[in-house]
Amino acid sequence: MLGLNRKDTTLLIVVFLLTMLAPFLLNPFPADSAMAQFNAGYPDLMQRFVIFGIFAVGFNILFGLTGYLSFGHAAFLGVGSYAAVWMFKLFTFNVVPAIAAAVVVAGLFSVLIGYVSLRRSGIYFSILTLAFAQMSFALAYSVLSNPKFNLTNGETGLQVYADDPQIFAVAGSPNLPHLFGLSMRSTYTMDVGAWSFDFNAGYYLCAVIMLVVFYLSVRLFRSPFGMMLRAIKSNQQRLNYTGLNSRPYTLAAFVISGMYAGLAGGLLAAMDPLAGAERMQWTASGEVVLMTILGGAGTLIGPVLGAGFIKYFENIFSKINDNVLHSWFAFLPDGMEDFMVTIIHPFVGKGWHLTLGLLFMLVVIFLPGGLVEGGQRIARLFKRNTTQTPGNDPEHHPKPSPHVAE
Amino acid sequence: MDSFLLQILNGLDKGSAYALIALGLTLIFGTLGVVNFAHGALFMIGAFCAVTLNKLLTLSFETVDETKTDFLGNPLKVETPYVEAWFGPEFGGALIDWSVPLAILLAIPVMVGIGFVMERGLIKHFYKRPHADQILVTFGLAIVLQEIIKYYFGANPIQTPEPSALRGSIDIGTMIGFEANRIIYPIWRLVYFFFAMVIIAGVFGFLQFTTFGMVVRAGMADRETVGLLGINIDRRFTIMFGIAAAVAGLAGVMYGPLNPPNYHMGMDFLVLSFVVVVVGGMGSLPGAVLAGFMLGILESFASTTWATTTIPGINQIIIYLVAIIVLLTRPRGLMGRKGVMEE
Amino acid sequence: MSKSNLTRRGVLKTGAVAGTSLAVPTIFTAQSVAAYTNEPTGGTVTLGFNVPQTGPYADEGNDELLAQQLAVEHLNGEGDGGCLNTFTSKALKGNGILGKKVQFVTGDTQTKSDAARASAKSMIEKDGAIMINGGSSSGVAVAVQGLCQDAGVIFMAGLTHANDTTGKDRKANGFRHFFNAYMSGAALAPVLAKEMGNDRRAYHLTADYNWGWTQEESIVASTEALGWETVNTVKTPLASTDFSSYIAPVLNSGADVLVLNHYGGNMVNSLTNAIQFGLLDKVANGKDFKIVVPLYSELMAAGAGENIKGVLGSMNYNWQLENEGSKAFVKSFGEKYGKPPSNSAQTCYAQVLLYADACERAGTFNPCGVAEALEGFEFDGLGNGKTLYRAEDHQCFKDVLVVRGAQNPTSAYDTLEIVEVTPVEQVTYAPNHPMFGGDEATLGECNPGA
């Protein structure tokens, strides 16, 4: 189906179901229960899951396939956001031109940075991208926000003001980002017994876009182009002596992943019309590296999982304060309750960074292939005796079956 | 002229910190081939050794002073450090006053210990893993270390003053024939510079003139051959990791009085020190030192009014600009050996 | 919105098929059923406290959180009641707000606009927070204020000092209890003239971003009005950790006052560096060299330690203030947490009480009603003395404190001493002041979100 083999089609269908049913899946606990703290099915977080999923999927095209570790990808995300907000300011709140502009501008920007950075490889490439991104951040945060030439609005972030021109704004359309009149913020809440589920227009727009770009990335992984990129990671020298020029391949991969990042940035702005410079900081670039590796670099679904995992942590664990802890352990005797709270306290709420750091270390040490590898190991445990595992990663190394008509 | 000299001094001073951190970083890279993102955290822990010693020395017992009241109107509790009670206010006070230099004695064993544990317990398993994995695991470690420090010491910077005898500034200008008040420089910054020079000289001397150092240098050049000679190079590399950690830690200990330590100071220096290492040449010790001082001086000059009016924002981007230019024109860095991670 | 209704019918059908009841859509939608965003329906009402819990301002955020928890206790009638006893408005009974028990949720701003908006949204969308309170930087305040305006909840800014928050970025749903850069300048200027004379030459080091610029602009304007001369204004990158290369040229510039338009870690380091260079021991132009830090906070003072001795600055509040409200608050806070409150703690505490009081007086949680009740509200007894929430820009007007680093502090808590309480008249400005967006700045329409 859709030019994919059976396995990829299954994967795509699974991802489709997961994203479409996310409002149910992410809200498994009744709204009033103590466990509701762990519900993640509210619009903002669901949007972030898919948007950062897009970001990580794009990053994976560069890092997972070619092995080039960019430490500056957040710059493209930030540029995309700025481009989108400028479209809102100058033309209209309709998200279509904004998202298109985000992709195009980020693409151009990545051509520029990629062309220079890809003259080097290995850690030098990483440092070059890092340097470019940090420069972009410094410029956006202060230099380009001076009153004479205010391109980014600096610390406060670029946003839409009432006196902005918006020359193509249609009368009667919402004064917020919208898709031909459908506000990105319209949400329908469905209460089923004790449960409550939110269906948000913005989320579904992001989800549909993610499905499209995820599908494209599957196609890319399975294409000759994707094969060449994996060959670059495996043995660049052999590739050159096989008559292929690795530079345009890496540049193309860099630009594609830059456009994915720009798309993510554009969507972020479309969901929430504000673009801040912190989005471009090197720690933000580090975050997408972490997402990709945590999920499983070079696998199809890994980056999406990694993105979801980290965003879940950032938004859910950071909100668990002592009050919440006490309410969880209220059933215990007083001394025990305080003891449990003291034990858990350093790892949640304001200590969520600590838990995240520990998790990274554990995953990198014990699961070099990321969460996907973890999943495979568990799966293998269950069918150890039934099937022979060839010992390689089926995500990464598809078995071509050219004689089977699809 | 005088402002020129002042900025040279500032540059050397900034450069001292860069050079010390980069030295350890490049040592670890050169010997073990590991990209250590937790190196900034080691610098931070060094600074907190000084904070800890200061806190230990000022551990106090409380006595109630009925004549005064605290903010709630209760009788004021006056705190007297135990050391002052035990050794008399004079010697005890001096101990507290000199806590930063004294912390060197605490920091060396602590840092070497942390270095050993880190290398044996974690880094060792990553020699054969890709650089990306090394970066990630050490980055995770850096986060964990800084969160632990934050948990115990808070997020606010903690003032760790230099000994009062070394406080204040001296007028260097008058010594070399300028008018008074033209070139004034803080004493502790000069101390820091000389301290850095001593450490750098010590590390170079150690590598140059001891058999241990010779083996390590040989190992940096060709690990396998040295291994074939039947020398246990791994154990020596572990010790080198300890030394690198100690160098970063000592840089941190003495840095406290310059700018009050906080839990994220390591991250602030991390990106910068990598730039220094790359500009100097991955794995090149003299390169790291040279690049450290060079970037310190460049940064100082970029922050002058003259520079910022000529090119607005140059002080924000100078370091990265230099890194990009060096990497594109001379990928092996200023003093890197040909072929080491080149292309 | 007819389109919404169409879609809603679709959802209705799904709900019917599933054999379940369909509740009203609430968040961010144009629905006539809910009167406003997150209208509390049960016996409780949820407030959202959005403060930095990670990053360099985590300690300040923690202080704000403590104060907000205390405020919730007092609202629910627990503890000693604190400022409820001194507050001139007697609408609050200690039985929650409008009879509903007060609960709260917390979020981590990380002192980043993006993260702050994400955590605020999470509290609004997921936890049903009816208002957002707190924060520790102007960038975050403006960003979250914009969000709350769109979402239709009340925003009470925490520590935000830039003019823009109630200047060009003012919003109908947003209020600020903290003072601002203009007020700092106006309050400091007369004290500076008194202590240092009218013929000083000032050198500014300014953090190179929005807040720094507005503060520099305000201080330059008010000191130049005194007759001072501005020798140089130098922008320092926010990421700077060492300011030696910026401090070194100061003495040779012919200046005799150094103004540090820095906050947080930047200020701690730049002041430490300035003391190291011995600036305060020097004589320039025949006068003793002086340093001014226009915006002080207790945590910065703690970080800078002994270096602040004799250095002048301004504050929103200090626990040493001797009015009834202040005493009640310090007692309550001090007994619970063992330390006196910081000025950001007091700000967040006062805002929670003010919000609750406005709800009581308006008789509703509807943000438009609450805003109306807050606009032009005059009161006393929350610690700052007589205070006005101005209707035109939602800025609060009260006395401003000029403080100085104490020479001989007796404990860790009285490192700052109050030099003067500048009366409110002196710091009042027109709502259309050019530094505050001029005539173009408007609050816009109040948005109840539904």
Add this chain to the structure above:
Amino acid sequence: MGILEVKNVNKRFGGLQALGNVNLSVQENTVHAIIGPNGAGKSTLLNCLVGKLIPDTGSVMFDGQSVLGRKPHEINQMGISRVFQTPEIFGDLTVMENVLIPCFARRDGAFRMHAFESVQHEKSLNEQAEEILVDMNMIEKRDMHAASLSRGDKRRLEMAMCLVQQPRLLLLDEPTAGMARADTNNTIELLKEIKEKRDITMAIIEHDMHVVFSLAERITVLAQGTPLVEDTPENIKGHPKVQEAYLGQAH
């Protein structure tokens, strides 16, 4: 006129003369061996042919066109394939993919943005690749990870990758270096087989005389960067200069 003409090539590294006035002519459809002791400049010469090094002076012509200044991938596209001393393959890819890549390179040139096509739908290329794998007796290993192959199989795979491009000149850099006798003999058989099946020109760099004399039709002897003699194997065997170069120090 040979298919490969090397004229007066010089290459210095600092003070070391690596190649001095090398002249070489490889005739089409012959197996030409370049032999010499270690350090004779064999590898430097080879690197000059494939674009990794650029000679200081002289010319290298392939089929009437100069290869100097061209990048490795351009030279490959001209029809020169290279086999490395230790097999260079794509370890992370399957055997089939390893062979498919040169097929694509041959059809599409140095770069093509075929990002949304499917590898499996390229019927004719897949057939080509399978054919060569059958030829090399590797078809049953098509789905294996290349990295998990035995050393001998890696060599065969690399050979397959080069042959599937149907190069006009195949350069082999010590194809039997470090091999046991049996493996060496297998490789010799493999190369003979290839030679018999296809019209192909081969240039072999080798210092194992056994290999050279089993395969080569012409031999060039290099010593200290300069060619000593060029002749048929029979003549080379008894040549006094060659004896001297190989055993020189013993005398």
